[in-house]
Amino acid sequence: MLKCNLFLGGLLLTVISCQPNERFFKDALCIENITTIDAKNGLLENQTVIIKDGKIHKVSSSKELRLSQKNKVIDGSGKYLVPGLWDTHIHFSYMEELAPSMFDLFLAYGITGVRDTGGQITYVKKFKELSLANPTTTPRVMIAGPLLDGTPNVYDGSPGRPNLSAGLGSLEAVTNEVNILDSLGVDFLKAYEMLTPQQFMKITQLAQEKGLKVTGHVPLSMDVISASNAGLNSMEHLRNLELSCASNAKELLENRKKLLALGKNDAGGILRSRIHSTQRMPAIKNYDEDKAQEVLDVLAKNNTWQIPTLALYRSVRLKENFKYLPDSIRKAWEQGLENIQLRAPAPDRANYADWMSKMIGKIHQNKIEIMAGTDTPIGYLTPGLSLHEELSQLVQSGLSPLEAIKTATLNPAIYFELDSELGWIGESTWADLIVLDKNPLENISNTKEIHAVIKQGNYMNRDALDQMLKTISEN
Numbered sequence: 001m002l003k004c005n006l007f008l009g010g011l012l013l014t015v016i017s018c019q020p021n022e023r024f025f026k027d028a029l030c031i032e033n034i035t036t037i038d039a040k041n042g043l044l045e046n047q048t049v050i051i052k053d054g055k056i057h058k059v060s061s062s063k064e065l066r067l068s069q070k071n072k073v074i075d076g077s078g079k080y081l082v083p084g085l086w087d088t089h090i091h092f093s094y095m096e097e098l099a100p101s102m103f104d105l106f107l108a109y110g111i112t113g114v115r116d117t118g119g120q121i122t123y124v125k126k127f128k129e130l131s132l133a134n135p136t137t138t139p140r141v142m143i144a145g146p147l148l149d150g151t152p153n154v155y156d157g158s159p160g161r162p163n164l165s166a167g168l169g170s171l172e173a174v175t176n177e178v179n180i181l182d183s184l185g186v187d188f189l190k191a192y193e194m195l196t197p198q199q200f201m202k203i204t205q206l207a208q209e210k211g212l213k214v215t216g217h218v219p220l221s222m223d224v225i226s227a228s229n230a231g232l233n234s235m236e237h238l239r240n241l242e243l244s245c246a247s248n249a250k251e252l253l254e255n256r257k258k259l260l261a262l263g264k265n266d267a268g269g270i271l272r273s274r275i276h277s278t279q280r281m282p283a284i285k286n287y288d289e290d291k292a293q294e295v296l297d298v299l300a301k302n303n304t305w306q307i308p309t310l311a312l313y314r315s316v317r318l319k320e321n322f323k324y325l326p327d328s329i330r331k332a333w334e335q336g337l338e339n340i341q342l343r344a345p346a347p348d349r350a351n352y353a354d355w356m357s358k359m360i361g362k363i364h365q366n367k368i369e370i371m372a373g374t375d376t377p378i379g380y381l382t383p384g385l386s387l388h389e390e391l392s393q394l395v396q397s398g399l400s401p402l403e404a405i406k407t408a409t410l411n412p413a414i415y416f417e418l419d420s421e422l423g424w425i426g427e428s429t430w431a432d433l434i435v436l437d438k439n440p441l442e443n444i445s446n447t448k449e450i451h452a453v454i455k456q457g458n459y460m461n462r463d464a465l466d467q468m469l470k471t472i473s474e475n
């Protein structure tokens with residue numbers, strides 16, 4: 001700003017001489033008069049955001065930054081700018097025929113980062129490499145490689161159980177597998193339900209040595225408290241939490257160990273289903289507030305985060321959500337949905353989903369961090385679109401809209417230790433952003449009102465996003 005001399009020239013001259021210089025930002029995109037919303041700064045009106053070289057170059061009050069007419073300027077009046085969203089629980093390899101369309105589906109719905117929570121390493125690594133090579137036209141990709149499972153393993157390639165896992169029969173097998181995955185550059189590890197306690201503890205020990213986080217399903221051979229104390233960094237789907245919150249948690253664990261031993265020659269998927277159907281609903285019936293608080297205290301103390309994937313259990317599946325899927329998949333999903341609707345409604349499933357929602361409220365009150373994830377494309381959840389449903393479910397479970405946005409923006413950045421450069425709107429953070437037509441703090445479903453998506457500085461307007469969706473649906 002120019003220096004002002006209040007004693008010379010009178011009021012008018014003083015005001016004029018106080019006007020800031022017009023600024024020109026070469027090779028930059030300037031968004032003026034927009035309302036920014038992020039989990040660090042909340043809502044700020046009338047902001048000017050300068051994007052250059054894929055990053056946010058400058059953020060300033062629009063009143064204080066006068067832009068020269070030479071700039072490339074977008075008028076953000078009446079619009080809202082939020083950080084790009086993450087879906088932190090996806091599987092590229094669950095439906096290989098859908099996988100090639102997933103990048104564009106994610107981007108078109110404002111998902112600029114994804115965490116693949118299980119798939120064979122050679123397969124998922126291709127998506128990570130594609131993303132690294134094309135950072136302005138693909139979401140960021142973080143990978144775990146295969147589910148690290150014991151024997152029998154659940155996702156073993158049998159019908160309905162694609163081969164997403166490594167079935168590890170010994171401690172040596174665990175060590176080998178983790179070493180290989182680490183050498184191939186995985187971003188975290190995913191532990192699964194059929195591991196023995198010794199195998200599970202080997203994974204967390206190796207992960208700590210290598211600086212990797214471990215997420216997972218609590219193994220059926222353990223309880224939540226011992227898994228968290230052993231170094232589990234995060235839990236998916238609140239899996240097996242109910243078993244540790246029951247008044248008879250100890251007895252349930254002893255019975256589970258017997259069922260595991262008895263079923264060791266069965267297929268992993270069948271054995272796991274048998275144990276879940278024997279124990280889940282009885283555990284919820286025996287839910288004990290004090291026992292649950294004991295578990296939540298441990299999760300809070302150990303900073304064990306939660307990725308509840310509530311939409312997988314609670315959202316209503318609508319055919320209109322399949323509109324932009326590739327034609328053959330859309331037809332198959334519509335048929336699949338009809339088959340589900342023909343079946344008798346499952347009250348247990350609804351009760352379990354309601355219990356999950358209640359627990360997320362408690363988890364949030366206990367200041368345990370949450371990340372938004374869906375499990376797409378499992379359960380007829382459309383890549384990209386379903387993340388918005390997850391945000392709505394989180395709000396229904398007790399989070400404020402801004403807290404829900406945090407679970408899909410700042411928290412994934414913190415989880416991957418990228419929060420100095422990602423997940424919020426500030427100078428020198430990556431320009432992974434969404435421009436919304438409506439305020440998501442007034443109604444979380446407004447995150448779907450997407451005006452434009454910006455990936456590492458690449459501004460994709462509504463027409464471009466619609467074209468992407470149209471191209472996918474014509475495949």
Ligand SMILES: [Zn+2]
Nearest residue numbers: 089091117375
């Ligand atoms: Zn999953």
